[in-house]
Amino acid sequence: MIILKTITKLINMNDKKFQIKEYLIHKDRKFNSISKIGKLPGGSSNETLVINYFDNNKEEKIILRRHHSGIKDKSNLYPPLSLSIEASVMEIAYNNNIPVPKIIYKLNNKSILGEGFFMEFVEGMSLGNKIVQNTQIHELNPSLASQAGSILAKIHSIPFSQIKNLNTSMANDELIKYREVYKDFSLSIPVFNMAFKWLEDNLPNKDNEKSLLHGDFRNGNILVSPNKGITSVLDWELLHVGDMHEDLAWMCVNSWRFGKIKLPVGGFGKRIDFYKSYQKISGKTLNKDSLKFWEVMGSLKWGIMCLKMYNIYNSGYDRSVDRASIGRRVSETEIDLLRLITREQDND
Amino acid sequence: MINPPSKEDLIVSIIEFLENDIIQELKGQKRFHAHVAKNSLNIVLRQLKLEEVSSEKEKDRLSKILKTDKTIKEMNKILCSKIDNNNIDIDNNELIDHLFKTTMEKLEIDQPNYSSFLDEKNKP
Structure with missing residues (x-):
């Protein structure tokens, strides 16, 4: 009772x-x-x-x-x-x-x-800024970046033909989708227009293999234990069928490095470890240009998501202070886009 | 003429109130929101200090690139449609220089602690 x-x-x-x-x-x-x-x-x-x-x-x-x-x-x-x-x-x-x-x-x-x-319930750190500041994680063997690479390779190898009602969205579909969202805001952010143009000019090969993607595989959506490394992959709500490079690049978008700009993989690791373990487990070869396309796309996507979140405030649906101020984070993605588009990629 | 305090002083007084009396009293989401509120006021404070000069510079650059003299809003709209319609090359050095400068001026107001902003600012 x-x-x-x-x-x-x-x-x-x-x-x-x-x-x-x-x-x-x-x-x-x-x-x-x-x-x-x-x-x-x-x-x-x-x-x-x-x-x-x-x-x-x-x-x-x-x-x-x-x-x-x-x-x-x-x-x-x-x-x-x-x-x-x-x-x-x-x-x-x-x-x-x-x-x-x-x-x-x-x-x-x-x-x-x-x-x-x-x-x-799985134990582990989930906050991105706490993960990048933890000194213990740098001692991990295999490194956190290698672990992330092999986990992603395993996710991408899941056979998806049996799973009903999955969305498929390749590079051009994503581009059209986000262009539409941006257009709806009726804003003039020249860096965004420039990025859209660059993306149109640099579309990856249409024949890039289709894989089951996590869709939001980044620092912040993984649980990390300082002695074991990645204990869980969370937030699967954006999973879809798409180009494998999308997931690999999203983890490297500067917004998820939490200030550790010199460690491109989630602010905790080097690209070479991440890509190497991915290629070893998956047997696939990554394309450098496709990776760059998706990193630019990723930054632009986050910028547009910030606008969307601000719009939720503006529409009156959620009048919280953080929804309002997130609009002022759009300029962060503008500088990242400019640096990505006009400069050689960092090779770390 | 408006009497003192200035608008800046009023904002500073709210920031100090949040910092010294409010944030420590709160927990969880409210504490987080109070932090965000303080950050928002700091953005406004920086905007009051910097926007006039940076807008003037942005406007000058835009009218040089577009060879016209309109409001900053109108000129940004024109620039966007020029980019969309291939009437300006996105490799154009003057355009890239303008976009870098404008973005850095925006970040000086919005997020002066952002990693790429600091990295760019400290470039030789």
């Missing part, structure tokens, strides 16, 4: 706890009490909650990932993947020995709780 009382009390507090009740009933676990529910930062259309609970007096944690407030964001121009596909791909990844949290329970589509799933 204690359990029921606790749960009822929590349900009354807010909707978040309501979902957990469904899970508890379904799995019939012996919870004595839920001690804490916290929300993890990040995630534009999905939210990630950490639930602390006591199981026979031992405190445990579980993760719940679901659409914001359980409702799909219909206003999103390019809605991300359904959470059930995200969960299925994570399960395939888990079975292929890719470090990813184990899916514990998938919420039913028709559930009043909305779409989502529960997964195991």
